[in-house]
Amino acid sequence: xxxxxxxxxxxxxxxxxxxxxxxxxxxxxxxxxxxxxxxxxxxxxxxxxxxxxxxxxxxxxxxxxxxxxxxxxxxxxxxxxxxxxxxxxxxxxxxxxxxxxxxxxxxxxxxxxxxxxxxxxxxxxxxxxxxxxxxxxxxxxxxxxxxxxxxxxxxxxxxxxxxxxxxxxxxxxxxxxxxxxxxxxxxxxxxxxxxxxxxxxxxxxxxxxxxxxxxxxxxxxxxxxxxxxxxxxxxxxxxxxxxxxxxxxxxxxxxxxxxxxxxxxxxxxxxxxxxxxxxxxxxxxxxxxxxxxxxxxxxxxxxxxxxxxxxxxxxxxxxxxxxxxxxxxxxxxxxxxxxxxxxxxxxxxxxxxxxxxxxxxxxxxxxxxxxxxxxxxxxxxxxxxxxxxxxxxxxxxxxxxxxxxxxxxxxxxxxxxxxxxxxxxxxxxxxxxxxxxxxxxxxxxxxxxxxxxxxxxxxxxxxxxxxxxxxxxxxxx
Numbered sequence: 001x002x003x004x005x006x007x008x009x010x011x012x013x014x015x016x017x018x019x020x021x022x023x024x025x026x027x028x029x030x031x032x033x034x035x036x037x038x039x040x041x042x043x044x045x046x047x048x049x050x051x052x053x054x055x056x057x058x059x060x061x062x063x064x065x066x067x068x069x070x071x072x073x074x075x076x077x078x079x080x081x082x083x084x085x086x087x088x089x090x091x092x093x094x095x096x097x098x099x100x101x102x103x104x105x106x107x108x109x110x111x112x113x114x115x116x117x118x119x120x121x122x123x124x125x126x127x128x129x130x131x132x133x134x135x136x137x138x139x140x141x142x143x144x145x146x147x148x149x150x151x152x153x154x155x156x157x158x159x160x161x162x163x164x165x166x167x168x169x170x171x172x173x174x175x176x177x178x179x180x181x182x183x184x185x186x187x188x189x190x191x192x193x194x195x196x197x198x199x200x201x202x203x204x205x206x207x208x209x210x211x212x213x214x215x216x217x218x219x220x221x222x223x224x225x226x227x228x229x230x231x232x233x234x235x236x237x238x239x240x241x242x243x244x245x246x247x248x249x250x251x252x253x254x255x256x257x258x259x260x261x262x263x264x265x266x267x268x269x270x271x272x273x274x275x276x277x278x279x280x281x282x283x284x285x286x287x288x289x290x291x292x293x294x295x296x297x298x299x300x301x302x303x304x305x306x307x308x309x310x311x312x313x314x315x316x317x318x319x320x321x322x323x324x325x326x327x328x329x330x331x332x333x334x335x336x337x338x339x340x341x342x343x344x345x346x347x348x349x350x351x352x353x354x355x356x357x358x359x360x361x362x363x364x365x366x367x368x369x370x371x372x373x374x375x376x377x378x379x380x381x382x383x384x385x386x387x388x389x390x391x392x393x394x395x396x397x398x399x400x401x402x403x404x405x406x407x408x409x410x411x412x413x414x415x416x417x418x419x420x421x422x423x424x425x426x427x428x429x430x431x432x433x434x435x436x437x438x439x440x441x442x443x444x445x446x447x448x449x450x451x452x453x454x455x456x457x458x459x460x461x462x463x464x465x466x467x468x469x470x471x472x473x474x475x476x477x
Contacts, residue, residue, distance in 0.1 A: 101152030
């Protein structure tokens with residue numbers, strides 16, 4: 001699904017529903033067995049040729065009752081994490097449902113709901129802010145989809161749909177949701193809309209009055225255990241206790257006490273010292289744990305986020321270093337095949353590793369150079385043996401194939417005793433799959449009609465491309 005999104009495809013609400021429903025069915029099945037996926041994202045939704053989606057990659061899933069992942073540990077892909085997942089709190093299937101909401105938002109608007117220039121900003125928005133309404137981005141979208149996705153993306157898990165089945169049911173009727181709840185706005189009769197709006201307002205006021213009366217009765221009832229004592233004022237229906245007076249110089253609470261001091265946010269000096277000391281001593285796993293402990297209390301802590309990033313980088317470097325060193329040693333020993341394998345392994349862990357990219361290119365092109373030299377030699381032998389099929393088998397250009405077929409037929413029919421020699425070969429690579437070969441080509445042959453020996457000499461330039469594992473000619477001068 002990620003590849004389809006990256007292609008720029010626009011999704012209709014119906015297409016979104018057809019994609020999401022089977023994923024919801026799969027998640028409901030997993031959740032029914034207590035299994036939480038924890039990494040719901042488009043890259044883990046596979047689409048077959050018939051367009052049917054499959055939920056894949058349960059690599060970080062866990063059983064709800066399992067203690068394999070302790071509270072305070074964050075696992076998953078940041079942009080699709082729920083607030084409780086980012087905080088390192090205990091999670092359940094509703095965290096997967098939140099991630100589905102992010103995918104829905106992405107499919108229906110073409111944008112992510114929580115955007116930021118850095119990790120701290122994204123984390124803060126997921127935990128604290130509501131995303132822009134989808135109808136502000138996609139004005140053709142029926143408003144009911146906003147209500148459904150807002151509920152899926154509720155910060156508190158108890159405010160979300162509790163099962164994927166419930167989400168599917170609402171999503172299926174999303175286009176009609178506002179028609180039911182705000183019908184007075186969509187009526188086309190001349191005075192119907194204001195009349196209905198007034199009726200709803202009166203009904204709401206009546207209900208609020210009933211609630212106040214019920215609350216007052218409960219407060220004064222003997223069963224409630226609370227009575228209006230001599231120092232407590234009882235409020236008439238529709239009034240409220242007057243707010244306590246607070247002077248600017250001595251703020252007090254309603255009970256006459258000083259307000260509580262706000263809880264200090266952010267890591268303590270001891271926490272920061274632990275981070276720094278563990279990182280400086282290259283105990284990156286400890287650094288990551290200390291950072292996650294801080295993030296569980298303060299998900300937007302810049303220093304914890306930065307040290308978490310450094311710890312991940314340090315652990316990755318420690319994992320990569322021995323593989324990189326072994327690959328470099330293989331290159332120096334001329335074992336280019338092993339070097340390629342090692343560097344590809346490094347790049348699978350860190351695709352931007354410059355050293356691995358450099359040695360992979362050098363080792364792979366050394367191997368390719370041998371293949372290209374073997375191709376040139378094969379052609380030399382084929383010329384001497386008048387083997388036209390071999391000569392034409394390495395071409396990937398119909399026009400070049402027609403030209404060479406004509407030229408070599410003339411040569412082979414008119415001459416015998418052909419001898420070919422190659423010298424001054426140079427091979428340069430513009431990429432791992434494209435190369436240019438230049439060489440001096442000398443051909444001697446005996447002309448059949450008069451028996452005289454003739455010479456043909458020149459500089460040849462071949463453009464080559466790697467197709468799967470073989471090099472082929474695309475043009476030649």
